[in-house]
Amino acid sequence: MPKPVVDYRGFRLNKLNDPRFSHLKYLLGWVGYFILYFLTENLIPAEKCHPMHCIVDDWIPFCEYFVIFYVFWYVLVAGSLLNYALYDVESFKKLQTFIIITQVIAMATYILYPSRQDLRPEVFDRNNFFTWVMGIIYGFDTSTGVCPSLHVAYSLGILSVCWKDGKLAMWKKLGILLSVILIALATMFVKQHSAVDVAAALILGLVTEAIVYGNDWIKKWKRS
Numbered sequence: 001m002p003k004p005v006v007d008y009r010g011f012r013l014n015k016l017n018d019p020r021f022s023h024l025k026y027l028l029g030w031v032g033y034f035i036l037y038f039l040t041e042n043l044i045p046a047e048k049c050h051p052m053h054c055i056v057d058d059w060i061p062f063c064e065y066f067v068i069f070y071v072f073w074y075v076l077v078a079g080s081l082l083n084y085a086l087y088d089v090e091s092f093k094k095l096q097t098f099i100i101i102t103q104v105i106a107m108a109t110y111i112l113y114p115s116r117q118d119l120r121p122e123v124f125d126r127n128n129f130f131t132w133v134m135g136i137i138y139g140f141d142t143s144t145g146v147c148p149s150l151h152v153a154y155s156l157g158i159l160s161v162c163w164k165d166g167k168l169a170m171w172k173k174l175g176i177l178l179s180v181i182l183i184a185l186a187t188m189f190v191k192q193h194s195a196v197d198v199a200a201a202l203i204l205g206l207v208t209e210a211i212v213y214g215n216d217w218i219k220k221w222k223r224s
Helices: 023-042 055-059 064-087 087-113 129-141 150-163 170-189 194-222
Strands: none
Touching: 023 064, 023 087, 055 194, 064 087, 064 129, 064 150, 064 170, 087 150, 087 194, 150 170, 150 194, 170 194
């Protein structure tokens, strides 16, 4: 295992402004996000939300087994942030900046154009561990505030940072690419999102990519 570039054993909250740890302030974006998430989930009634649906949704059956990839997303997000916080502070800041921008744009969209999806099955055809997990997810994550899908948008940010990581082996990059594709598919197969939400997240990802890395791309273009 490589040695971490930052020794966090000496971290205390009163040292958050210390140059060694100041990048951790980027994580405060999550505090703002969860506050807005709570407010939008509880103050915008479902009947005021616009249903997201397209013909593609009718072609995709509910498949509880995709919950594996849906839940893996949490591991991917936390693992990526932890990895870069330990081994590449600049990439950590880029990734968290990408996440913050997608959060701000998505939450503004949820407020200005509230959305919901009505795709969830009323009852599960099968009773197994995977449908049990889906029942838990349906219980704490409402079907409102869905377009664009942050599940997909965050995943695109992780893919972007990892793909630019010169130290990361190609097989790992391909593994992350496959994971992102499966996560995007999972959001639709477990009926957490419409294909419309996924398409909107792809657009959001491209916009955020331009904001975060636009100057880097311009510099590379000028040097070529």
